[in-house]
Amino acid sequence: MLTKVSLFCLMALVWVASWGEAAGEAPPSSPAAETRRASHEPLWAGAAKEEITPTERVYLAGFGPNRASRGVHDPLHARALVLKQGEVTIGLVVLDLLGLWGDDVRRIKRGAKEILGDRLIVASTHDHSAPDLIGAWGPSLLGLGLLPYRSGVDRDYLRLLRRKVVSSLRAAHRNLREARLKFASTQVDGVSVNIRDRSRLDKELVALRVEAAPGGETIATLINFACHAEVLWSNNRLVTADFPGYLCRKVEEELGGTALFFNAALGGMVTANVARDSRGKELHTFAEAERIGHTLARAAVEALRSGQPAVDPELSWKSAELAIPFENWRYRWARRFGILKRKLDDGRLRTEVAVVGIGPGQMVTVPGEPLPNLGWELKKMMGGPYKFVLGLAGDELGYILDEQDFSKRRYAYERSMSVSRQTWPIVYRALKGLLQEQEAGHPIAR
Template sequence: MTSPTPLTAAPDLAEPTPGFAGSIGVARRDITPPPGIFIRVWGPATEDVSTGTHRPLTLTALALVADGQDPLVLLAADLGWWQDPADEWHVRGSVLERLGLDSARVLLSLSHTHAGPSTYRGDAGQPGGHLIPPYLDALRDAAVGAAEEALARCVEATLTWTTGRSGVAGNRDLPRDDRYVVGYNPAAHADDTLLVGRVTGADGAVIATLVNYACHPTTLAWQNTLVSPDFAGALREVVEDGTDGAPCLFLQGASGDLAPREQYVGDTAVADRHGTALGHAALGALCAMPAAGTELACLGVVESGAPLAIWGLRTVAQPRSARASHHDVPVALKDDLPTIEELEVAWADIDPLSRVERIRRARNLRASYSDDGAATHPLWVWSLGDCAIVGQPGELYSAFQERLRARFPERAVVVLNVTNAPGAVYLPPEHLYDENIYPVWQTLLARGSMERVLDAAVTDLDERAGP
């Protein structure tokens, strides 16, 4: 058999597999709320309470421990968004307290489903609202229990990443007349990056998978009265069926401008179709991944009718370093931010239910930031070997993740929206501030805020480069 001639006077050619090696464990809890809980989180919704469940809601904990360090705990939950800092801290703060961890070391990432229950104690007086306080207690217990179990189940493992593609998400900024509406714009660019992580034990078995994709879970809208994880439910089912039942964590990406092309429906089959498509795309990426502990490299040349470059797998050791940081990024509030009274006047002619919902959201957002013209936006950055996880509570546009990944092409960069503290404001790129578009008039933050958060993430990852 002909052996490849080793490459001479040529650079080492390889396709690195970004990863992290350490002690890793996973655990899951069912967080499906009881029927009858308050679910009217869409402005035009007419039904107040859930009538049942489409698919279970889950909370999955992934614990990662680097040599000699405190653990990192990533919690992925099928929930929408937080409206009050106290409600969010009731869950995440309890995990930090129980495990004795610094606040930088726990990320509570929400899928952002719009078909979930209210998690706002301020809704306790609404129909079905009496179920919210005990549900928040159940969420706290589920998060603490899953985190503890994940730590107890930690074994030596590797987390490696690959990139796939999916066309489920489309751009949702659609210009119509003198404004933009929120709906599929087939003429605009949509980031189709599907980042897939695989946790593999020393025996080669898959322990868990992670799917990071940017797409608003707004398939199901005001017509739907079933609690649902939206497309994340079917996505997990497909991936878990293809990985011998290993738990799959869905991680919502920077989806401020991305959503399913077909959305705002009451038919749960559409959400399942989206999730199935995403799941198969994730499995396709997983199938193409090299085995754990290996990478694809150019081994040499075979002289044939043409000189043939021979690529194959070679053993590689994954880095074992891990670092975590929390930043409060200085941002500015809009100079012309309207008062609540001015908003009530401006929205006087729209649907009454929608007006009430808009005003309520505006009040809650203002409570999350200072009102002196300055504010900070929280940012968490984890460096895991040559991977990075960047989380924050707002709704970043996909330009954020595209620019960050372009800046660090050698790393797997996971970007998380709706993670940790409240602050579900949009962070659109600065050029959109000249447009009549919902994310710009919804946000409290001034032009350039997304870019400031991006600069902070770049600075952190630059400083933490290397072992």
């Protein structure tokens, strides 16, 4: 007969095997919960950023529990862009975090509702050296880095973060001015690698430059590329924005304005292709984070120099609320013990997806970490030449796999870090419907 202590130790061993380095029919949902389309009125844009670096010790998200910070190497930011055309106002904000639960995204949306309504995308760069806001990486038993016995979330920091994100959006809204757009895409070799399947690697970088009209000075630059932000490895204890921080600072240095990096289909397992030393050991250093960030920045800047201006661009928004079964027994166990705090409705998570049309560009949001093949599926459905897949947007539901991959031994880790095997079918159907509705209403410029 198991004692309480032995039972707890057994559960700890199972937990260690499941928490790693990264972190059916859908119920009634609301397809096209909101549809807005502007006429060809002038486009306005504003951008701002707010520092969100923690001032106290925090538990760092990713890799394993009990990774308490020991200082700050470089700052974290919330980077916001607001676009307005006629009655349509859309906000995009990206945070230097591993991820943010949908419950907290909805609180941020309520704070910005006065200026944006519900038309807001909140995404994370998937930074593995930022505060744990999911809960899975808190203090562990005996400090051994095994099982967290409580959530790693600093509630005071989380409340401050939400206020600062709303503040960045309000500042971006105050900065609105007439704007014009330029799009570009390019292939970037040697920066990323898929350690599960090297044949599955989307090397496309898609970029949008928002310029003042007239004048031409940069308001914002949006970059979309797939790669885990984990150049700094599990032994790092300093808060850092990792390569996305270097990327954004370099783009801002070259072009001005505010740079925003949105991760793409980075799941299963697309990570940084770091250099090795003379003994073949991987270099998980700040110098490598800088090299990779600057490589992506140079690729984006160079592509945008010969980018395509958008002629009379039209702005549109469509979204759908979804409910995803909360099937992962490890997550359910962690929620039961208060380690993960997430609201459920009849055993399901509320989340959402959105489609943004902007001239020849189209954006889709995915509430987690889709595998590269799923990103390709979405791009095939999208119209126009510039296709942005915004991962970790609106939520962090872990890895998102199709039915075939969900059953493969190769993806055992990703499966253990996925909310449900039903996530992809539900997300796919919703986005397909929204894209079809957008195409029927007014095709994306080609």
